[in-house]
Amino acid sequence: MIPLTFACQHVPGVSVISIAGDLDAANADQLDDQLDAFLGRARRQPGDHVVLDLSEVPRLGRSGLRVLLNIRALLRRHGGDLHLSCLQQAPARLLNDTGARRVLTVHHNVEQAILAALQAR
Template sequence: MPSLTFSSQYLPGVTVIAVAGRADITTACLLDDYISRTRRHPGDHLVLDLSEVPYLGESALHVLLHAHTVARHHGAGLHLASLQRGPAHLLHATESASGLNVHDTLEAAIRAALRAAQPVPVSGQAAG
């Protein structure tokens, strides 16, 4: 039976999930469930390391777009890292890449998510 494997780590305001395997119609529900269970707070930024995902189907793309929508609703973002050729092609073919935060490396995605997770200083307040 096809399956995906996952691992995760937590950083301040960021949940990082590594995904491995084919993300298709038979495994998209596993991806959705893992994202839902793993994210500690709805406002946490989410980084998905897709370097070990050779295939991304439309069902899995819908899961990513839903995760992106949920993150945006809570003031956070979804960051996709290290896409292989097939998943990258699907994102570009469906014009989904333009609305998502796609990064060449996991490190770049984590840096961007950590920057975005930092509180914005309120102007006019004196430094303490």
């Protein structure tokens, strides 16, 4: 298992969080805690969006997916949304197999995700 690391950048209205490592049952709580911490500091305005750069996430388990869906629900309750970018093959397959791809917004790259988030505001 590859341990998780996080980095966060902010532009007005959008927080970009880069995640590296495997997102699975062993670290879903860590993912949840880190996203809560980033969002708690970043959420200054209703309607803020979050872009998750998943280019360095080779594996995504159902527990990690559950955290992503919960974060999306929280953001949407406050007028924002979650944008995923740069999915590797295995995470993309999980989103397709579970039907989560129909509710999660996925972009090919971070730049597209940021632009979409800014336009959605």
